[in-house]
Amino acid sequence: MIPALTLILCFQLAGEVISRALHLPLPGPVLGMAGLLAAMAIWPRVATQVRPVAQGLLGNLSLLFVPAGVGVVGHLDLLTTEGVPLVLALVVSSVLAITVGALTFRAVARLTGGAEGGDD
Numbered sequence: 001m002i003p004a005l006t007l008i009l010c011f012q013l014a015g016e017v018i019s020r021a022l023h024l025p026l027p028g029p030v031l032g033m034a035g036l037l038a039a040m041a042i043w044p045r046v047a048t049q050v051r052p053v054a055q056g057l058l059g060n061l062s063l064l065f066v067p068a069g070v071g072v073v074g075h076l077d078l079l080t081t082e083g084v085p086l087v088l089a090l091v092v093s094s095v096l097a098i099t100v101g102a103l104t105f106r107a108v109a110r111l112t113g114g115a116e117g118g119d120d
Contacts, residue, residue, distance in 0.1 A: 004053040007046070063071040 006039035015032025018024070024031070072079065079086070 001053055004050045007050060008036065008053065011039070 012029050012032040012079065015035060017026025019026055019028035019031050036046075036050070038051065
């Protein structure tokens with residue numbers, strides 16, 4: 001378990017170092033995850049070693065939201081004063097994200113020939 005967890009954290013650290021060194025707009029953990037994915041594709045033994053630890057982390061993922069919940073409760077006064085703009089921003093950004101995702105899906109489906117017309 002310790003070697004697999006060390007491997008995961010080393011890939012995250014490598015991604016962070018690369019992201020900061022090259023001033024990339026991509027978060028370091030995302031680069032590290034891509035590197036870990038590449039390593040697992042090249043060496044299946046890495047995937048076999050990481051799988052139990054990753055499943056354990058995913059099984060307890062809800063615990064990682066506890067600090068965020070504590071932070072929200074700790075700043076309830078700010079939430080009451082800025083609540084309306086926050087809710088508005090969340091709703092608008094969610095609608096925009098869903099719309100852009102749907103439009104992108106339609107465009108890709110048309111390009112790949114997966115949808116005939118689609119204008120009902």
